Amino acid sequence: xxxxxxxxxxxxxxxxxxxxxxxxxxxxxxAQSQEEIIVFHNTENLFYPQNDSLTADDEYTVxxxxxxxxxxxxxxxxxxxxxxxxxxxxxMPALIGLCEIESNQVLNALTKDTPLRKTGxxxxxxxxxxxxxxxxxxxxxxxxxxxxxxxxMPPVSDREEDxxxxxxYVKGILGKLTLNIYxxxxxxxxxxxxxxxxxxxxxxxxxxxxxxxxxKGEENFLVMGDMNDNPWDDTVLEGFNLESSNKNNPPLLFDxxxxxxxxxxxxxxxxxxxxxxxxxVSESVKQRIVLNDTFNDTFVYKPGFLISKDKRKKYDRPFSxxxxxxxxxxxxxxxxxxxxxxxxx
Numbered sequence: 215x216x217x218x219x220x221x222x223x224x225x226x227x228x229x230x231x232x233x234x235x236x237x238x239x240x241x242x243x244x245a246q247s248q249e250e251i252i253v254f255h256n257t258e259n260l261f262y263p264q265n266d267s268l269t270a271d272d273e274y275t276v277x278x279x280x281x282x283x284x285x286x287x288x289x290x291x292x293x294x295x296x297x298x299x300x301x302x303x304x305x306m307p308a309l310i311g312l313c314e315i316e317s318n319q320v321l322n323a324l325t326k327d328t329p330l331r332k333t334g335x336x337x338x339x340x341x342x343x344x345x346x347x348x349x350x351x352x353x354x355x356x357x358x359x360x361x362x363x364x365x366x367m368p369p370v371s372d373r374e375e376d377x378x379x380x381x382x383y384v385k386g387i388l389g390k391l392t393l394n395i396y397x398x399x400x401x402x403x404x405x406x407x408x409x410x411x412x413x414x415x416x417x418x419x420x421x422x423x424x425x426x427x428x429x430k431g432e433e434n435f436l437v438m439g440d441m442n443d444n445p446w447d448d449t450v451l452e453g454f455n456l457e458s459s460n461k462n463n464p465p466l467l468f469d470x471x472x473x474x475x476x477x478x479x480x481x482x483x484x485x486x487x488x489x490x491x492x493x494x495v496s497e498s499v500k501q502r503i504v505l506n507d508t509f510n511d512t513f514v515y516k517p518g519f520l521i522s523k524d525k526r527k528k529y530d531r532p533f534s535x536x537x538x539x540x541x542x543x544x545x546x547x548x549x550x551x552x553x554x555x556x557x558x559x
Contacts, residue, residue: 248389248558249504250308250358251301253515254438254491256399256481256548257294258535259348260324261316263287269347271316280539288327290535291320293545295328300517301552306333308388310353311438313379313399317341321351340366342380350382350397350439360387367396367423370415376401378412381420381439389557391434391502394427396420398439410449413442417453424466424496437467437494440548444489445469454494467494470503470513470553478512480549482531491551504554515552520545 261274263282274282298307315321318339325335330353338361339351354361366380382397400416401409424435443449451457456465456472470493480491493513495503522531522544533544 248556249554250388250557251305252309252311252436252438252493252553252555253298253301253307253550254311254397254440254493255294255297255313255550256440256491256546257312257314258546258548259314260290260294260312260320261287261348262319262323266316266347269316269345271347274316280536280541286535286541286543289543290545291324291328294324295330297520297545297550299329300519301515306355307552308355308358309395310335311350311395311397312353313350313397313440314348315339315351316347316349321353325353338364338382338384340380340382342366343369343377344379345377348399349379350399352382352384352395352397354386358388362386362392367419370419371412376409376412378409378416381416383423388555390559391555391557392432393499394424394432394435396423396435396437396439398437398441400440400442402442410443414449414453417441417449421454421466428466428496433496433498435467435496436499437492438551439492440490441492442490444475445472445492446475450492456494467496468500469494470500471551474512474514478514479529480514480532480551481547482527482529485528487529491548493551493553499555502556504556506554513551513553514549516549520549 259274261271261282263274263276263284265272265275272278273280276283298310301307321337321339324330325337333355334357335353336356337351337353339349342349361384363385365383367383378401379399384395386393400413420437441450450469454467456467456469471489474489479487479489481488516530520533522533524531532547532549534542534547535544536542
């Protein structure tokens with residue numbers, strides 16, 4: 215009997231060792247398939263409620279026509295934090311590109327005075343010459359992303375009437391991936407789309423910079439931002455050279471929102487659906503995109519609390535902070551866009 219028990223014990227040990235061996239063999243695979251979340255979001259006028267005499271921010275002050283109070287400001291900060299926390303129950307985004315933020319002051323409040331403080335986000339931001347004083351920025355988790363280089367790209371026009379926000383360039387290491395990132399908020403379509411040519415020049419400038427870096431051996435590129443044009447509009451197609459008829463010279467970038475036409479979008483205006491917020495990636499990054507849940511098929515993130523309760527509309531409309539001058543109390547007039555990347559080997 216003792217020999218039989220001893221024999222059974224040995225079999226159980228061998229079985230456990232085999233199971234352990236299988237698990238050990240899986241460890242490199244798990245490490246290689248590490249996923250990180252990247253977000254871009256137009257925050258809809260994230261202004262500090264006090265007046266800045268150097269910019270046209272008067273309407274977003276306590277005494278301005280929108281009566282932008284500290285109570286509304288703090289509610290918006292916490293709602294933005296809730297949005298980014300809600301994306302995944304198991305992990306926070308590694309990178310969050312933002313536009314329509316006024317200053318370091320609001321970025322400090324967002325990262326340190328809301329539940330986002332638990333992640334320990336840092337940020338990269340440069341004040342631009344935008345007339346309204348709104349800029350772009352990149353939040354990053356320093357435990358996941360190592361910054362190597364960052365700067366605002368030089369403006370494409372010196373004309374006073376072309377003053378606009380900078381394009382922020384950041385190079386860093388995310389997991390095993392060295393990534394070149396461009397955060398964009400292109401000039402708006404206001405005043406009968408007078409800034410259309412300027413938008414295209416900005417896109418052409420980004421493309422030229424990417425082309426130059428590729429010629430020097432760089433591989434991984436991500437452009438994220440509010441382009442104020444759709445992926446199928448001429449400014450985007452031509453500015454980023456997305457349509458190449460030469461098989462020996464394929465496009466350098468791919469617009470991940472190109473298939474969203476008439477399906478979904480991140481912005482609704484006057485009853486029309488727009489896909490202004492976009493991810494454009496190089497082939498090497500495209501191959502790392504993980505499509506494993508509903509929003510990543512379209513890259514637009516719109517849980518119920520981000521959607522306006524107005525059921526009369528044809529399309530889901532973002533639950534905005536303001537609609538005109540009327541305070542709605544929502545998060546933003548744009549849905550965030552989300553991407554998952556395999557950042558392992």
